[in-house]
Amino acid sequence: MLFFVEQSLNGLQLGITLFLMSAGLTLVFGIMRVINLAHGSFYMIGAYCGATTMAATGSFLLAIGAALIGAALAGMVVEVLVLRVLYRREHLDQVLATFGLILFCNELTRIIWGRQPLFMDVPPWLGGSIELLPGLIYPIYRLAVIGVGVAVALFLWFLFSRTRLGMQIRAGAENREMIGALGVNIRLLYTLVFGLGAMLAGLAGVMAGPIMAVESGMGEDILILTFVVIVIGGIGSIRGAVVGALLVGVVDTMGRVFLPSLFRIVFSNAYADSVAASLASMAIYLLMAAILIWRPRGLFPAHS
Amino acid sequence: MHITRERLIVYGGVLFFALLPPVASFFGEHYLISLFTRAMIYALAAVSLDLLLGYGKMISLGHAAFVGIGAYVVGIMFFHAADDSLLFGFIGGSENALVVWPAAVLVSAMGALVIGALSLRTSGMHFIMITLAFAQMLFYFAVGLETYGGDDGLPMWNRNRLAGLDLADKLHFYYVCFFLMSVFIFCCTRLVRSRFGLVLRGASTNTRRIRALGVHDVSYKLVCFVIAGAGAGLAGALLANQSEFVSPGLLHWGLSGELMVMVLLGGLGTLFGPVLGAVLFLLLEEFLAIYTEHWMVYFGPVLIIVVLTTKRGIYGLLVGGGGNRGG
Numbered sequence: 001m002l003f004f005v006e007q008s009l010n011g012l013q014l015g016i017t018l019f020l021m022s023a024g025l026t027l028v029f030g031i032m033r034v035i036n037l038a039h040g041s042f043y044m045i046g047a048y049c050g051a052t053t054m055a056a057t058g059s060f061l062l063a064i065g066a067a068l069i070g071a072a073l074a075g076m077v078v079e080v081l082v083l084r085v086l087y088r089r090e091h092l093d094q095v096l097a098t099f100g101l102i103l104f105c106n107e108l109t110r111i112i113w114g115r116q117p118l119f120m121d122v123p124p125w126l127g128g129s130i131e132l133l134p135g136l137i138y139p140i141y142r143l144a145v146i147g148v149g150v151a152v153a154l155f156l157w158f159l160f161s162r163t164r165l166g167m168q169i170r171a172g173a174e175n176r177e178m179i180g181a182l183g184v185n186i187r188l189l190y191t192l193v194f195g196l197g198a199m200l201a202g203l204a205g206v207m208a209g210p211i212m213a214v215e216s217g218m219g220e221d222i223l224i225l226t227f228v229v230i231v232i233g234g235i236g237s238i239r240g241a242v243v244g245a246l247l248v249g250v251v252d253t254m255g256r257v258f259l260p261s262l263f264r265i266v267f268s269n270a271y272a273d274s275v276a277a278s279l280a281s282m283a284i285y286l287l288m289a290a291i292l293i294w295r296p297r298g299l300f301p302a303h304s
Numbered sequence: 305m306h307i308t309r310e311r312l313i314v315y316g317g318v319l320f321f322a323l324l325p326p327v328a329s330f331f332g333e334h335y336l337i338s339l340f341t342r343a344m345i346y347a348l349a350a351v352s353l354d355l356l357l358g359y360g361k362m363i364s365l366g367h368a369a370f371v372g373i374g375a376y377v378v379g380i381m382f383f384h385a386a387d388d389s390l391l392f393g394f395i396g397g398s399e400n401a402l403v404v405w406p407a408a409v410l411v412s413a414m415g416a417l418v419i420g421a422l423s424l425r426t427s428g429m430h431f432i433m434i435t436l437a438f439a440q441m442l443f444y445f446a447v448g449l450e451t452y453g454g455d456d457g458l459p460m461w462n463r464n465r466l467a468g469l470d471l472a473d474k475l476h477f478y479y480v481c482f483f484l485m486s487v488f489i490f491c492c493t494r495l496v497r498s499r500f501g502l503v504l505r506g507a508s509t510n511t512r513r514i515r516a517l518g519v520h521d522v523s524y525k526l527v528c529f530v531i532a533g534a535g536a537g538l539a540g541a542l543l544a545n546q547s548e549f550v551s552p553g554l555l556h557w558g559l560s561g562e563l564m565v566m567v568l569l570g571g572l573g574t575l576f577g578p579v580l581g582a583v584l585f586l587l588l589e590e591f592l593a594i595y596t597e598h599w600m601v602y603f604g605p606v607l608i609i610v611v612l613t614t615k616r617g618i619y620g621l622l623v624g625g626g627g628n629r630g631g
Contacts (some may be wrong), residue, residue: 047375227433278448285441
């Protein structure tokens with residue numbers, strides 16, 4: 001039982017990372033109707049900026065600040081230079097141009113930081129573990145990640161439903177010509193939304209830094225998981241991103257942990273481990289396929 | 305026969321590929337033969353992708369999945385032939401190209417049928433993300449296949465056998481690839497000019513109208529997806545033979561992206577264009593890598609600029625008015 005709770009927390013933590021990624025991406029999809037493969041690059045940029053700042057100053061808060069600023073700046077520059085031209089183009093052009101961006105970003109990080117992965121330490125004040133329940137010891141850092149994710153979700157909810165900017169963003173998703181005609185500066189709005197999405201990705205990147213290695217190409221694996229989240233949740237829907245991210249996080253973690261033991265009951269050991277490992281990494285895609293059969297537009301489609 | 309600019313370029317291309325080996329041998333540049341063998345195999349995969357992108361308007365970002373399936377069929381059959389074991393307990397291995405290659409094509413086509421049937425329930429951005437996700441699923445599946453090398457891949461000690469030919473011989477293998485690529489492209493050109501191709505293009509231009517005519521466009525698209533998957537599977541089988549090695553890298557989405565780049569560089573919806581695109585891509589990779597290991601940092605922006613500024617790819621530029629984009 002304790003083990004189950006621990007694994008649920010791990011799943012929750014992966015889900016939070018995926019939520020930070022997919023919230024930004026789903027906004028870009030939903031509002032600008034543009035498919036952006038380079039979103040994983042902002043995650044990578046955030047992680048690299050954070051790791052470098054951490055190594056130079058030793059301060060984790062500064063590292064987070066650097067990651068947010070670096071990713072947001074990169075996002076806005078990319079929006080102005082490349083994405084802006086792509087809004088009215090076909091999806092194929094968007095895919096290819098952002099694929100070019102990925103190649104560029106990955107190679108650039110290799111030139112700047114080399115091929116060796118960087119490692120970030122957990123800051124001392126977030127190090128160690130606490131006993132959540134009798135017998136359940138959990139790392140504080142992972143709890144902090146979950147806490148930040150929940151805070152960001154609340155902030156986004158507040159931003160979208162209680163502020164003027166949020167209202168404009170929602171209106172822009174509904175009908176961009178109309179909101180332009182009402183005198184809202186759409187170009188600026190788009191750049192801001194894109195920067196916000198990149199910033200969230202950068203936050204996810206820097207928080208993943210102490211858990212995973214920071215290396216070139218780290219953004220692509222998470223990007224594809226993010227796509228799965230968005231397909232499950234429905235394009236353009238923050239609520240869908242929350243539900244999809246948690247679902248994917250939990251199913252992925254649980255599959256990896258419990259499938260091998262399930263298989264061991266049925267098959268011989270070595271064979272069971274091999275098959276279970278394969279199936280566990282496929283679990284979320286099977287989940288996605290099942291949801292597609294049931295609801296082709298995702299659980300919470302924004303434009304239904 | 306009326307000679308158009310397009311015909312001239314196509315016949316010129318055929319002549320070029322046919323004469324390349326003797327000319328390369330004459331100048332002692334034997335590596336060119338292997339390079340162009342690889343280019344033709346990639347071209348085969350790119351042409352099959354062009355059926356999807358250019359004619360069906362199905363933007364699949366998971367085409368490498370079918371290349372990988374084809375390659376793994378060859379690799380796994382070889383593995384079982386080598387240690388005389390049985391796959392699933394009843395399928396024996398084989399090294400015979402006449403058995404293994406059709407099997408690779410068939411299995412890839414079946415994979416495309418399943419993935420296509422699921423993915424075609426959606427369209428637009430969903431379709432792009434879902435094809436990518438399914439390809440990635442197969443990638444992780446291959447990584448987890450410990451029996452067949454898992455992450456490290458599956459080496460083959462020699463190429464498949466083909467009666468009367470020696471596939472290990474550079475020249476023989478070159479002309480086998482040339483033959484298969486030509487046949488596939490010929491079939492594709494017939495296909496897109498048939499009623500099937502017309503429906504496909506009609507559905508991508510005006511779906512509502514095609515449906516109003518009583519045509520179930522999704523089943524046409526699915527058939528197109530399966531044919532493209534089969535073509536990619538054949539390319540995978542050849543690629544496995546060429547490198548005598550099969551690895552999860554063949555299923556990686558990076559390869560899907562590269563195939564897409566080849567199609568667009570060469571000319572979308574032209575079938576011959578992707579061949580040019582594949583050759584150009586491999587040549588660039590080969591020669592830029594001599595000057596800098598970081599060639600991607602230049603290639604990325606070039607790709608973006610090409611996308612943002614050109615409309616018809618190289619083939620379109622060569623042919624003039626003929627190669628209209630998107631068919």
